[in-house]
Amino acid sequence: MRHVYECPMRWADLDLLGHVNNVAHVDVLQEARIDMLRRRGSAHGATDDAPAPLTRGSVVVRLEVGYVAPLRLRRHVRVEMWVSEVRAGAFTIDYEVTAGRSSSDDPERDVVLRARTLLAPYDFDADRPRRLTGAERDGLSAFLEPGEPVRRARPGPPDAVWSEVPCAVRFSDVDVFGHVNNVAYVELFQEARIKTFSELTAGLPDDTPPLSVVVARTELDYLRPVLFRAEPYAVRTRVAEVGRTSFVLASELVDPEAPADTAVMARARVVVVGFDPEAQRAAAPPPAYVEALRARLVRADPA
Numbered sequence: 001m002r003h004v005y006e007c008p009m010r011w012a013d014l015d016l017l018g019h020v021n022n023v024a025h026v027d028v029l030q031e032a033r034i035d036m037l038r039r040r041g042s043a044h045g046a047t048d049d050a051p052a053p054l055t056r057g058s059v060v061v062r063l064e065v066g067y068v069a070p071l072r073l074r075r076h077v078r079v080e081m082w083v084s085e086v087r088a089g090a091f092t093i094d095y096e097v098t099a100g101r102s103s104s105d106d107p108e109r110d111v112v113l114r115a116r117t118l119l120a121p122y123d124f125d126a127d128r129p130r131r132l133t134g135a136e137r138d139g140l141s142a143f144l145e146p147g148e149p150v151r152r153a154r155p156g157p158p159d160a161v162w163s164e165v166p167c168a169v170r171f172s173d174v175d176v177f178g179h180v181n182n183v184a185y186v187e188l189f190q191e192a193r194i195k196t197f198s199e200l201t202a203g204l205p206d207d208t209p210p211l212s213v214v215v216a217r218t219e220l221d222y223l224r225p226v227l228f229r230a231e232p233y234a235v236r237t238r239v240a241e242v243g244r245t246s247f248v249l250a251s252e253l254v255d256p257e258a259p260a261d262t263a264v265m266a267r268a269r270v271v272v273v274g275f276d277p278e279a280q281r282a283a284a285p286p287p288a289y290v291e292a293l294r295a296r297l298v299r300a301d302p303a
Contacts, residue, residue: 001082001142001143002080002081002082002143002145003032003035003036003039003080003081003082003143004078004079004080004081005031005032005035005036005078005079005081006076006077006078006079007028007031007032007076007077007079008075008076009024009073009074009075009076009077010024011073013027013073014072014073017070017212017214017275017277018072018073019070019071019072019214020070020071020072020073022065022067022186022190022214022215022218023183023186023187023190025065025067025071025097025113025115026063026065026115026182026183026186026218027183028077028079028097029065029079029095029097029115029117030181030182030183032079032081032095033081033093033095033117036081036093036143037054037058054119054121054136057121057122057123057124057130058119058120058121058122059119059120059122059179059182059222060117060118060119060182060222061090061118061119061120061152061221061222062116062117062118062150062152062219062220062221062222063115063116063117063118063182063186063218063219063220063222064115064116064117064150064217064218064219064220065113065114065115065217065218065219066113066114066115066216066217067112067113067214067215067216067217067218068111068112068113068114069110069111069112070112070214070280071099071112071113074099077097077098077099077112078097078098078099079095079096079097080095080096080097080098081093081094081095081143082094082143082144082145083140083141083143083144083145084116084144084145084146084147084148085146085147085149085150086132086137086140086141086144087132088131088132089120089121089129089130089131089132090118090119090120090121091118091119091132091140092116092117092118092119092147092149092150093116093117093119094114094115094116094145094147095113095114095115095116095117096111096113096114097111097112097113097114097115098110098111098112099112116150118150118152121136124177152221153219153221153267153269155264155267156238156240156250156252160238160250161238161239161296162236162237162238163196163199163200163236163237163238163296164234164235164236164237165192165195165196165199165234165235165236165237166232166233166234167188167191167192167232167233167234167235167253168232168233169184169188169226169227169228169229169232169233170184170228171228173187173188173228174227174228178227178228179225179226179227180225180226180227180228182222185220185222185226185253185266185268186218186220186268188233188235188253189220189235189251189253189266189268189270191235192235192237192251193237193249193251193270193272196235196237196249197249200239200292200293200296201288201289201292203292204288204289204292205288208286208288208289209286211274211285211286211289212274212275212276212277213272213273213274213275213285214272214273214275215270215271215272215273216246216271216272216273217270217271218268218269218270218271219268219269219270220266220267220268220269221266221267221268222266223264223265223266223267224262224264224265224266225265226253226265226266231257233253233254233255233256233265234253234254234255234256235251235252235253235254236251236252236254237249237250237251238250238251238296239293239294239296239297240269241297242290242293242294242297244284245273245274245282245283245284245285246271246272246273246274246282247271247272247285247290247293248269248270248271248272249269249270249272250267250268250269250270251267251268251269251270252264252266252267252268253265253266253267253268
C-alpha cells in the first residue's frame with residue numbers, strides 16, 4: 001500500500017531558472033511525510049491498521065534526493081510514499097514525486113524526483129532516541145515495499161582543502177521542538193555552496209561565459225541537533241569530484257565553538273550539473289570553471 005499526497009506549490013518555490021528550487025522539493029517531501037503519519041494515526045489515537053503518531057516523535061537521520069527533471073510552477077505535485085525498511089529503532093520512507101495527477105501504473109508519468117529519508121523515533125522529553133513500539137512497527141509495515149537499506153556517509157579525507165563560510169540560523173528555521181528543521185539544513189548548505197562557489201571562481205577572466213547549474217542529487221546526514229543562537233555556525237566545503245558536465249561538492253556544517261570531536265553537526269554531498277537554460281538540458285560548464293574546480297581537488301600538504 002502507498003500513501004498519496006498532493007502538495008500545493010507556491011510562487012516563492014521558484015529559483016532564478018524558473019524551476020522549483022531544490023530546497024522547496026525537500027519541503028514538499030516533509031509536507032507529504034507529515035500528512036502520511038498524521039492521517040494514518042493521529043495524536044489522539046491510532047487504529048489497528050494505521051501507524052502510531054510518529055509526527056511528534058521522530059527525527060530525520062539521513063536524506064537522499066535524486067532530481068530527475070526540472071519542475072516549473074504548477075498548482076500541485078503528486079507524492080507517492082511507502083516504507084522500504086523497518087528496524088528496531090529506525091524506518092525508511094521512499095518517495096516518488098510526479099508533476100500532476102498521474103498513476104503509478106502509467107509508464108509515461110512525469111517523474112521529477114525520487115527520494116528516501118531514514119527516520120528514527122525520538123523521545124523529546126528525555127532528549128534521546130527510542131525504539132519503535134509494536135503498534136508503530138505494525139502500522140509502518142502496512143506500507144512496506146522492501147528495498148535496499150540506507151547507508152550513511154563516511155567522513156571525508158583529513159587532508160582535504162576546505163573553504164569555510166559563516167552560516168547564521170534564523171528564528172524561522174526552528175521547528176516546534178526547538179531544533180533547526182531538517183529542511184533548513186538543506187537551505188543552509190545551499191547558501192554556503194553559492195558563497196563558496198563564488199569565492200572559488202572569483203579570479204576568472206572577465207570574458208568567462210556565465211555559468212548555469214542545477215542540483216542533480218543531494219545526500220545529507222544529520223548528526224546532531226542545531227539550535228537557534230546569535231552566534232553563526234560555519235559550513236566548510238570541498239570539491240570532491242569533477243566530471244565533464246558535473247561536479248560534486250562535499251560539505252560539513254560545524255559549530256566553531258564545540259570540541260573537535262563533536263563539532264560536525266551534519267554532512268552533505270551534492271552533485272551539481274552544468275545546465276543550458278535555452279536547450280533545457282545538461283551541458284558542460286565553461287572550461288575556466290572546470291579548471292578552477294579541478295585546482296581545488298589538490299589536497300593540502302600534511303602538516
